[in-house]
Amino acid sequence: MRKKVAFHTLGCKLNFSETSTIARSFKQEGFDRVGFEEVADIYVINTCSVTDNADKRFKTVVKQAQKRNENAFVAAIGCYAQLKPKELAAVDGVDLVLGATEKFKLTDYLNDLSKNEQGEVHSCEIEDADFYVGSYAIGDRTRAFLKVQDGCDYKCTYCTIPLARGISRSDTLENVLKNASEIASKGIQEIVLTGVNIGDYGKGEFGNKKHEHTFLELVRALDQVEGVNRLRISSIEPNLLKNETIDFVAQSRNFVPHFHIPLQSGSDEILKKMRRRYLSGLYVDRVKRIREVMPHACIGVDVIVGFPGETDDHFLDTYNFLADLDISYLHVFSYSERDNTEAAVMGGVVSKAVRTKRSKMLRGLSVKKRRAFYESQLGSERMVLFEGENKEGYIHGFTENYVKVKAPWDPQLVNTLHKVRLERIDEDGLVRFAYC
Incomplete structure (x- = not known):
């Protein structure tokens, strides 16, 4: 048996x-x-x-x-x-x-x-994790996660991922394209590129720091794979998101106008303590560049509250920075002490109550940002890919620029693309539409 x-x-x-x-x-x-x-x-x-x-x-x-x-x-x-x-x-x-x-x-x-x-x-020992194993996940038939990179060479003071996953290393371009073709052959409409630090794509195995290919070369090659209707970049570091990549996505065949770019803090002082590889000015430049070539793009942001030493003024710097920035939504994380990280032994510990309060404030800001972004898209015509789940009598889907829509459940819509006109925002914050 x-x-x-x-x-x-x-x-x-x-x-x-x-x-x-x-x-x-x-x-x-x-x-x-x-x-x-x-x-x-x-x-x-x-x-x-x-x-x-x-x-x-x-x-x-x-x-x-x-x-x-x-x-x-x-x-x-x-x-x-x-x-x-x-x-x-x-x-x-x-x-x-x-x-x-x-x-x-x-x-x-x-x-x-x-x-x-x-x-x-x-x-x-994590030093032995110096080889690469390619992977892809197929879930509800509409979207697949394609791993292109693993590990990280960055030394952010709060993060255990380098300890858990080892050095930065990548799949070969040939294997990524083979996996993408396999996914497309299964009738899946969208591929999401994933990894620990995908902008660092190209480093080989065994600690080879030389990039065999760049991230830009990867996206250019994937854009030519037959049978893939949508390609979506998951999280990418702002210092590794180059103008050339943004410009290519703007005119590409299959890459969608959606970027998720970790910020972590709007305070340069805190960014330095986190040992991030950029300051807030570079982040502003990335957002401006995206808006110049893709005004309708969705831009998501990761942010951490309550990092050691984050004062009320530091937090307000972050809040105001994000409030003024033309972004679409936030993923908010309360800082969490992790063993064997530098941040875990830093002074200036922020109480759990304060972390919770700051997190709540930023989540509220995220709701406003998403609502404003959805409102800016009303009246526009978009392509919606419908998901496979019946949620209380409704089917949900996402436009190429990540606006979430809803319609009465119809199993015929599952895993199909439709051109729609976005019409109004429902009470639950999702968008209703009319077929074009």
């Missing part, structure tokens, strides 16, 4: 792409994949460790797996598994913990699937 395996992914798009690749390896070994809410013989949890909340969620997910099948084999992989393997192995119910280099060989570590009294750990 074929064994059943279920997966649960915590964290980023990159984790989702890797989970999907690992799941395909199980299929090749004769396993049947089922949903995580179903009874399975093996539960695989792909962990994240960007925030405290992700750490806590891991234990909750393990308990959920045990409720479905108390005899199931539970394996933990991902960033948290690399950073704190012994902690994960000690969690009741966990049988196997694999680090950064071992996770793609998960099926090799499965023997008789009997429960272990203590979680077994196979974890490398």
